[in-house]
Amino acid sequence: MSGIDALPPLRDVITTHGLSAKKSLGQNFLLDLNLTAKIARQAGDLSGSDVLEVGPGPGGLTRGLLAEGARKVLAVEKDARCLPALAEIAAAYPGRLEVINADALSLDPLAHLTPPIRIVANLPYNVGTELLVRWLTPPEWPPVWSSLTLMFQREVAERIVARPGSKAYGRLAILAQWRCEARIVMQLPPEAFTPPPKVSSSVVHLTALETPKFEADQKVLERVVAAAFNQRRKMLRAALKGLAPDIEDRLLAAGLKPTARAEEIPLEGFCALARELKRS
Template identity: 85%
Template sequence: MSGIDNLPPLRDVIATHGLNARKSLGQNFLLDLNLTAKIARQAGDLTRADVLEIGPGPGGLTRGLLASGARKVLAIEKDSRCIPALEEIAAAYPGRLQVIEGDALEVDPLAHLTPPIRVVANLPYNVGTELLVRWLNPPDWPPFWQSLTLMFQREVADRIVAQPGSKAYGRLAVLAQWRAEARIVMSLPPGAFTPPPKVSSAVVHLTALPEPRYPADPGVLSRVVAAAFNQRRKMLRAALKGLAPDIEDRLNAAGIAPTDRAEQVPLERFCALARELAG
């Protein structure tokens, strides 16, 4: 038996169901249930929340979430091999785990969840960033989620929390910090996973702000930031010249030197430039 519930250890579950991790699905399994329970705790009090989990695999984090008292967990899993193992967990926690076999990029989870909703996931490496950008750019704000507690490659985690002037600072930092509080809450070495990835990992906790830090049109801000960082070595007057014929005047009006490069510009100035261009 495991240390957090009466279900078998994850190594036994993987052996029973033949769940060798598949690189094509971006799978790296966490087998230490004490570690998955610790990740679950980083999401805060789950007893009054529904939890969305993407890519549960054999269910290590799923078990951590349920053992931590999550009101309900909705687990979306693309790999059909994992479904029987997840159904065994559902049977051990009656009425608290719903498993959907499908692609997280295509499934609408909101029909199955009741607010407040938190997202907690050891995201498959190949879709993690895309899912994060979607969650940060919903049609309306505040979003459906209260918080996101997500495992990423360390490099991606560093990009989410990066500050101006650093090499990691870019589009992801601006989008995340515009609408959320973001911080790294755990670091994990490659050896924590099976199979071990080539890089370290980290857990990032993002808490949704009631409204963005600074006013800006989301579409305009996204275009400005994408254009600025797609040519991050260029001065902004060159990198952004396609956005407006008088871009130097717009940059000056927003308090940005036209000779600055994207990584020097703080979030507040990017938002000011977005307002200038929208106006």
């Protein structure tokens, strides 16, 4: 019996079902159920929410979410080897766990979830950033989810919360911080995982804002930020010259120095430039 429920410890589950982690699937299993329960608690009160979990593996975080009172967990798992272990969890928590054997990149989970929705996941390293970008750029805002509590490689987590002037500051920071409050809430060393990855991990909690912090057209803002950071060593007047023939005038109108570089510009400045380009 484990510390959080009547199910076996995860090491026993992995041995019983032959669940060696696959590098091709970006798998690193977190076996300490006290840690998985702690991650679940970082998502806040789950009792009135459905939770989407991507890549549950043998179900450590799944059990943490259910033990912490999630109304329902929808676990999307690509690796069919994990399904028997997840079925045992579903049997222990009747009616509260639905498991779908699918690739999260090609699945629309909304038909299986009822708002309010939180997303909590130890994301596979190879798809984590792509899923985050999708969740941050839905067709309409506010999104269907109220918060994201996600584990990433520490380097990716630091890019999400980075501030202007730092090397980590870039497109991901702008995208995340424009319409969310983002903060790192946990750090995990490699030895917490089986097998241990070569990097440390961090849990990031993002809370969706009702409206963006600054007015801007999403597509224009994305285009501006992409152009600026694709050539981050260049001055803005050079990096952004393809966006408008009079880009220097546009930069000045937005209150920005044409000689500044992308990493010096705060979120508000990028939004001001996006508004200026949209207007023109």
